[in-house]
Amino acid sequence: MKLKNLSMFLGLLAGCIFTCSAQVNEWRKLDPNQTVLLTLPQGKVVIELAPQFSPKHVDQFIKLVKAGHYDGNKFYRVIDGFVAQGGPKDESPEDKAVPLLSLEGDWPTDKDWQFTKVQDNDLFAEQTGFKEGFPLGYNPSENKAWLLHCPGIIAMARSNTPDSASSHFYITNGQAPRYLDRIMTVFGRVVYGMNHVQAITRTSVIEGEQAVPESDYTPMISLQMMSDVSKEQRIFLEIENTEHSAFQQKLADRRARKNEFFFKKPPPVLDICQTPVLSRLAQSN
Amino acid sequence: MKLKNLSMFLGLLAGCIFTCSAQVNEWRKLDPNQTVLLTLPQGKVVIELAPQFSPKHVDQFIKLVKAGHYDGNKFYRVIDGFVAQGGPKDESPEDKAVPLLSLEGDWPTDKDWQFTKVQDNDLFAEQTGFKEGFPLGYNPSENKAWLLHCPGIIAMARSNTPDSASSHFYITNGQAPRYLDRIMTVFGRVVYGMNHVQAITRTSVIEGEQAVPESDYTPMISLQMMSDVSKEQRIFLEIENTEHSAFQQKLADRRARKNEFFFKKPPPVLDICQTPVLSRLAQSN
Numbered sequence: 001m002k003l004k005n006l007s008m009f010l011g012l013l014a015g016c017i018f019t020c021s022a023q024v025n026e027w028r029k030l031d032p033n034q035t036v037l038l039t040l041p042q043g044k045v046v047i048e049l050a051p052q053f054s055p056k057h058v059d060q061f062i063k064l065v066k067a068g069h070y071d072g073n074k075f076y077r078v079i080d081g082f083v084a085q086g087g088p089k090d091e092s093p094e095d096k097a098v099p100l101l102s103l104e105g106d107w108p109t110d111k112d113w114q115f116t117k118v119q120d121n122d123l124f125a126e127q128t129g130f131k132e133g134f135p136l137g138y139n140p141s142e143n144k145a146w147l148l149h150c151p152g153i154i155a156m157a158r159s160n161t162p163d164s165a166s167s168h169f170y171i172t173n174g175q176a177p178r179y180l181d182r183i184m185t186v187f188g189r190v191v192y193g194m195n196h197v198q199a200i201t202r203t204s205v206i207e208g209e210q211a212v213p214e215s216d217y218t219p220m221i222s223l224q225m226m227s228d229v230s231k232e233q234r235i236f237l238e239i240e241n242t243e244h245s246a247f248q249q250k251l252a253d254r255r256a257r258k259n260e261f262f263f264k265k266p267p268p269v270l271d272i273c274q275t276p277v278l279s280r281l282a283q284s285n
Numbered sequence: 286m287k288l289k290n291l292s293m294f295l296g297l298l299a300g301c302i303f304t305c306s307a308q309v310n311e312w313r314k315l316d317p318n319q320t321v322l323l324t325l326p327q328g329k330v331v332i333e334l335a336p337q338f339s340p341k342h343v344d345q346f347i348k349l350v351k352a353g354h355y356d357g358n359k360f361y362r363v364i365d366g367f368v369a370q371g372g373p374k375d376e377s378p379e380d381k382a383v384p385l386l387s388l389e390g391d392w393p394t395d396k397d398w399q400f401t402k403v404q405d406n407d408l409f410a411e412q413t414g415f416k417e418g419f420p421l422g423y424n425p426s427e428n429k430a431w432l433l434h435c436p437g438i439i440a441m442a443r444s445n446t447p448d449s450a451s452s453h454f455y456i457t458n459g460q461a462p463r464y465l466d467r468i469m470t471v472f473g474r475v476v477y478g479m480n481h482v483q484a485i486t487r488t489s490v491i492e493g494e495q496a497v498p499e500s501d502y503t504p505m506i507s508l509q510m511m512s513d514v515s516k517e518q519r520i521f522l523e524i525e526n527t528e529h530s531a532f533q534q535k536l537a538d539r540r541a542r543k544n545e546f547f548f549k550k551p552p553p554v555l556d557i558c559q560t561p562v563l564s565r566l567a568q569s570n
Contacts, residue, residue: 080479080480080483081436081437081479081561119408121406121408122408123404123406123407123408123552123554123556124551124552124554124556150460151366151459151460152366160545160546160548161548162548162549173483174436174559175435175436175460175461175556175558175559176460176556176559177559178551178556178559179542179551179552179559180551181551182549182551183547183548183549183551192491194365194366195365195487198365198458198483198484199483199484202480206477206563206564206565206566207563207565207566208565208566208567209566257464260445261445262468263445263446263447263468264447264467264468266409266463266464266465266466266467266468267408267409267464269408269409271408271409271460271461271463273460274459274460274461274462274463274464276366278491278492279491280491280492280493281491281492281493281494282493
């Protein structure tokens with residue numbers, strides 16, 4: 001065995017030590033029972049839910065989706081570089097019928113808790129990283145972790161009290177509004193069709209500009225659980241597995257910026273919200 | 286004078302100490318000779334140029350705009366959450382005729398250099414802040430400052446060598462790719478119509494998806510200096526003055542998050558790229 005081949009073999013073996021025992025693949029399939037298809041006039045958007053982090057919010061959201069609660073709702077608060085927020089008409093019977101949810105802003109971690117670390121000393125967290133595809137913050141000093149408001153996450157809106165979310169949700173469409181971390185419940189993330197989210201009509205105008213008429217607001221044609229979509233209409237996706245050694249290597253490469261384009265190296269840090277977790281189309285799920 | 290009025294008076298006086306001598310207004314008008322109107326099929330975009338920071342790039346860009354160099358060019362590299370890049374056809378006569386530019390990635394600061402500080406210990410810079418409306422990084426240890434790759438900035442593309450930019454430019458459309466700071470030349474920022482930038486057709490697809498045909502790429506209908514646009518067609522804008530005490534107060538308020546919505550205060554930090562500098566429509570310039 002030549003030295004190069006030997007080192008490749010050892011490299012594969014090292015990868016296997018981290019991953020083979022848990023049978024982690026480089027890509028993972030989405031669970032159609034935890035995936036939502038949002039159909040907009042401009043195209044289709046796929047959202048992966050996070051029941052492992054925000055179980056009560058996901059449970060209620062799925063019930064609402066299955067009941068057709070959102071179909072025909074509008075995105076009524078859409079601010080460029082911030083959020084696209086939608087839901088039923090305020091104070092309508094459909095709105096008032098939805099139970100209130102307790103905040104699921106963060107969760108306690110024990111000493112065995114693990115994640116794929118990306119960065120220390122982030123501006124808003126002691127550490128950042130990924131777990132099962134989701135960007136999160138982690139403060140070891142508090143033994144707490146939480147999902148982050150990176151672009152393309154879905155979270156539940158609320159009024160001033162912490163436990164006042166019901167069905168109105170927002171999708172972040174600009175620089176991560178990280179000041180909302182932990183005080184709002186993030187419960188999923190867009191894994192396909194973010195360009196269509198970006199094309200949702202802005203309802204917010206600048207001073208001096210004419211208001212946007214409500215008739216121009218972008219409707220949600222439908223929200224469906226992917227498991228309820230006919231096989232012909234489904235979008236089958238696979239997501240990079242953030243627990244796989246290949247992803248960890250990608251993080252290391254991204255930090256090192258070895259490509260000659262980087263004639264001068266940037267600081268060896270990574271903004272978690274600027275670190276992509278890729279999706280790809282699959283033949284079936 | 287009651288105590289409350291006295292403290293208000295002292296507050297105004299304190300504001301005046303910082304601002305009155307320089308006759309700084311709370312809003313400033315754009316210079317139509319340093320402002321570009323980009324017309325897209327979906328709407329109009331206004332870009333403020335930064336000749337005070339990137340003089341050579343701005344000078345060349347203005348010459349190209351005036352010569353009609355970009356009219357009919359396409360956005361040929363558009364990646365959701367990253368950039369919309371456009372320019373003439375690679376290796377076309379129009380492309381090859383443009384002189385190469387020396388990088389203007391950062392500049393030296395002297396002891397009298399000032400800016401409106403936003404944050405210490407940013408992930409990519411010792412300090413961040415604004416100067417004349419532009420977000421920047423500042424490393425006192427190096428005596429260097431530079432414009433940041435926040436969402437909505439315009440920068441010149443280049444090949445691998447530092448001094449290889451010519452006319453191809455990109456506008457950032459997602460979480461700030463701060464690892465490009467200082468190794469690319471940022472020379473302006475979108476101050477109006479970012480929603481139309483966000484609606485530029487993405488040319489980049491995920492694995493397994495069909496390529497986007499070139500005929501679908503979004504064209505630049507025209508780029509014009511605002512001073513060359515007829516008065517009837519102009520968009521007159523005013524921009525928040527980042528040197529005014531009112532803006533500094535806004536930063537302090539944003540950091541403190543006193544609104545009762547914040548039942549638990551977020552960390553008292555500000556992400557410079559998530560700190561808005563507002564525009565408003567004006568009657569005339």
